Amino acid sequence: MLEDLRAQVLEANLELVRRGLVLYTFGNASGISRAEGLVAIKPSGVPYEGMRPEHLVITDLDGRIVEGALRPSSDLATHLVLYRAFPGIGGVVHTHSRFATAWAQARRPIPCLGTTHADYFRGPVPVTRAMSQREIETAYEANTGEVIARHFAAGDPMQVPAVLVAGHGPFCWGPTAAEAAHNAVILEYVAEMAYYSVTLAEAPSELDPVHLDKHFLRKHGTAAYYGQK
Amino acid sequence: MLEDLRAQVLEANLELVRRGLVLYTFGNASGISRAEGLVAIKPSGVPYEGMRPEHLVITDLDGRIVEGALRPSSDLATHLVLYRAFPGIGGVVHTHSRFATAWAQARRPIPCLGTTHADYFRGPVPVTRAMSQREIETAYEANTGEVIARHFAAGDPMQVPAVLVAGHGPFCWGPTAAEAAHNAVILEYVAEMAYYSVTLAEAPSELDPVHLDKHFLRKHGTAAYYGQK
Amino acid sequence: MLEDLRAQVLEANLELVRRGLVLYTFGNASGISRAEGLVAIKPSGVPYEGMRPEHLVITDLDGRIVEGALRPSSDLATHLVLYRAFPGIGGVVHTHSRFATAWAQARRPIPCLGTTHADYFRGPVPVTRAMSQREIETAYEANTGEVIARHFAAGDPMQVPAVLVAGHGPFCWGPTAAEAAHNAVILEYVAEMAYYSVTLAEAPSELDPVHLDKHFLRKHGTAAYYGQK
C-alpha cells in the first residue's frame, strides 16, 4: 500500500517538472492513505532529478515522521490541515507556477471566462484573504492551511479543487495525488489564457452559469459523457 | 480508402501535439470521405501517446458508429454539423490553443492586422454569438455547430476557414484534415501576434483590403504564385 | 564560390528554424556574390527539413534564374531591390517572427530602450510607410523593397540593419547571409524585451545617445573591444 502511495506521489511530483510548473526544488506534492492515516510527501529542498520513492517522507496526520531519512517539505503543515479539513481529498499539490502565482500576487481570483476553465473548476478560482501578522509569525504553514480551509468552509472543495493564497501561489487538490497534479497543470493553463483574455478586454463577461454547469457536468456529473466511461 | 483517411486523421491529431496546441487529451481532429459519407474522428479522452489508426472512430453523418471500439470525441456532433453545412470541407479541427482561446474568451474577433493573417484568412476571424440556455441544455454540441454554420450562412467558409466560439475556443477546417490542422496552427500563431499588436497599440489599423487580397490571392487565387505550383 | 554561397545561405535559413523564428515554410534568407552578381535564395514553399544546398535557387540581379529546378522565394524581388540599393550588404533575411511582426502590425518603430538594442542597432528600428494601392497591385514584392530603400535613402543601412514593413514584418540584412540571420534573431529578442518594457511603462525613456553610441561602437566601431579581436 505505502509502496503504491510512494510511487504515485513521486510520479505526481515528476509530472510538475515535466509540465514546467516548477523550477529547481520549487513545489511539492503529497498523497494520503486514509485507511492508515499516513501521508507521503516530497522531501524539502531536494532536486527532482534522481528522486526515488524511498526519498519521500511518511508522516501521520499530526506531522510526526513515521518513515524517511530526510526532512519533509516545509509546507507539510499546510497539506495536513487540508487533509483534515477536506475528507474527500487524497492528494495535495503546491507550486509557484508562473501564471497562477501572478494572479495570486495580483490578489485577483481567476474568473471563469471559458469552457476550458469550466471543465475543471465550477466557478472562479478564489484568492484567500491576506494572512495576519500573528498568523505569519507563529505556525505559519499550518495557518496557511487554515486560511484556505476557512475559505471553503461554506462550499465544496471538490467543485473548485484549487485556491490562490494571496501574495503566495496556488494549492490544488483532488481524489489522488495524480489528480491534484493534473489540476495544477490545468490551473496554470487556465490562468495563462485568462491573463491574455483579461489584458485584451479588461472586463470580459464571465461564462454564463448554464454554460459553466454544462461543461463541468459533462465531465464530472453523474451523467458525464466525456472520455471512455 | 478508410485506411488512408484514418492515417491522415491520426496524423492531423498528432500535428496538434507537435505544435503545442493541445494539453493532455484536449483537442480533436476529424476527416471525411465524401464518397462514402463516413467520418473518422479522435476517440474521447484517450492520450495522444500511443494512439494508433485503429483507435479512431468511424461514424456516418448522423453520428452512428460504423467502426471502432472506443467512444468518439464528445465534440463529434459539432464536426458533423460542419460537414453537412460546408460541403467543400474535408477536415475539422477543434483545440483550446492558448491565444486563439484567449480571444474567444475575450469575445473579440481577431482583426486582420498583417499579411501573415491575410495569407490564410481573408478578413477577421469572427466570434460567434453566445449560445442560449436552451441551446446549451439540449444537444449542446450539435448546437455549437449550428451557431457556427449560421454565422457563415451568408459567406464562404473557405475564405476564412476558422471561427472562435464565444467563451469556448477555435474550430478550424480545410479541404483535408491535414489542412484543417495546418490552419489551426497558423490561427494560433496569428492570434498570438495580434495579441501583442493590440496590447501595444489599442486600436491598430487593420490591413487595407487591397493588401489583404493581394496576400490571400498570391497564395490561394487562381493566379497564385507562392510555393512550387 | 557558389558552393560556398549555397552552403552559407542554407545555413542562414536553418538558423532561423533553430531559433524559432519561422513556422512551416515561413521566412527566407538569401546571399549574394558581388563578384559574380549572383544571388542564392531559398526556394518557395519548400519545407526546411531535408533542404539541401542544391535546392537553393541562383538568380542574377534582375531575377533571372541561372541555376535551380525550383521556383525561388516569392519575396525574391524584395531581396534584389535591397541588394541593388545597399551595395554594402551581402545577405538579406525576411521572417514573420512573433514580436518583430507584432511591432510591424502595430506600426510602431521599436524604440532603443536598452544596451542590448544599442549593441546591434544604432537607434530605433523604423517602420516603413504603408504601401499604396498601386504599389500593392503591381510589382508588389519589388515595391516592398523600394519602400524600404527609400526609407534609408538619407541614412546608412549598416547602422540599423533592419526595418519593419508596416502591416507585414521585418527584413534584416548584413555583410553576409549569416550575419543577416544573426541580426534577425537579435531583432526578435530586442522586440520581445521592448514589448515587455513598453507595456510596463507606457512611455519609457529611450537610451540616451551617448550610451547608445558607447554600446554600438564598443562592438562595431574602429576601436571595438568586444569579442576576440
Add this chain to the structure above:
Amino acid sequence: MLEDLRAQVLEANLELVRRGLVLYTFGNASGISRAEGLVAIKPSGVPYEGMRPEHLVITDLDGRIVEGALRPSSDLATHLVLYRAFPGIGGVVHTHSRFATAWAQARRPIPCLGTTHADYFRGPVPVTRAMSQREIETAYEANTGEVIARHFAAGDPMQVPAVLVAGHGPFCWGPTAAEAAHNAVILEYVAEMAYYSVTLAEAPSELDPVHLDKHFLRKHGTAAYYGQK
C-alpha cells in the same frame, strides 16, 4: 584551487545557457578566490558550446591577466568593482535575460509581490540611476560597477543579491559563482511573474514586511528550516 574555481565558473556560465537566460555569446559569470585575490571569468564573445575550463581567463583584482590566451569578458571591470566593494561575495553574473532586462529598460524596480521573491530577495530589486555622459565615455564598465556599489553603500548586498542597471540589465551575485547564477535564474522567474501581476493589476499591493521576512528568514536566517539543513 584554481582548477576548482575554473570548473565552478564554467558550470555557472553553462547554467545560464541551460535556463535560457542567454542568447549567442550574451552574459557572463565569474568567481573569485579570495585567498589568492584571483578572479576567473568567461572570455569575451566566445560561443558557450565547446567552452572548456582552460578558456576561462584568470585576472587579479586590478584586471591584469594572470592566465589565459583569450580576452576576458568586456564586462570584467564591472565584476572587479563589485568584488572590491562587496567583500562577502564569491561570484558575479550578468545577463540580458528577457524579463529582468525589460524591467531595467522600463527603469522600474521589481516590487516584492509575493513569497517567491521574498524567498530570495529581502525587498524590491532596485534600479540604478542613469549613468552620466562622463561615466559612459570614460571607464564605462568600471563606472557601471561604481554606480551599483554606491547604490548599496548604505545596505547589505547579501539581503538583495541583484540589481537592475537602468537601460541595461541585471547583475546578480552570491557567495559562489553557482549561487550567483542561481540568483540570476530566480530573478528572471520573479521578474516574469511580477510583469504579469503588474499588468493584471497596475498597482498590486506589495507583500507586507512581516510576510516578506518570514519567507526570507525561513530560507536564509539563523533558524532557517527550508531544505535538508
